[in-house]
Amino acid sequence: FGGKVMEMMDEVAFMTATRFARKSFVTVSCDRIDFKKPIPADTIVELIGRIKYVGNTSVKVNVEIFVEEMYNEVREKAVSGDFTLVAIDENKKPLKIFRDLN
Numbered sequence: 001f002g003g004k005v006m007e008m009m010d011e012v013a014f015m016t017a018t019r020f021a022r023k024s025f026v027t028v029s030c031d032r033i034d035f036k037k038p039i040p041a042d043t044i045v046e047l048i049g050r051i052k053y054v055g056n057t058s059v060k061v062n063v064e065i066f067v068e069e070m071y072n073e074v075r076e077k078a079v080s081g082d083f084t085l086v087a088i089d090e091n092k093k094p095l096k097i098f099r100d101l102n
């Protein structure tokens with residue numbers, strides 16, 4: 001189910017970028033998706049997106065997935081990866097991002 005996991009991560013990266021810059025984005029790449037642990041069906045899954053880098057028209061978002069046992073407080077990182085997204089205008093042209101990480 002690695003494809004489903006990557007789809008969920010891409011959605012979180014998109015939401016993180018959009019929330020950060022309040023612009024439309026498209027994903028242009030994903031870098032090194034590390035599958036560290038399996039994600040069993042009976043676990044709670046938490047996805048966290050963080051802006052790592054802001055360029056002129058792009059952002060790099062790190063997405064981590066944590067799994068937590070349903071009836072136990074054990075929480076472990078299962079998957080992580082970086083996604084690069086480009087801000088676009090209504091004509092699908094790159095759009096400058098006027099915000100930095102500070």
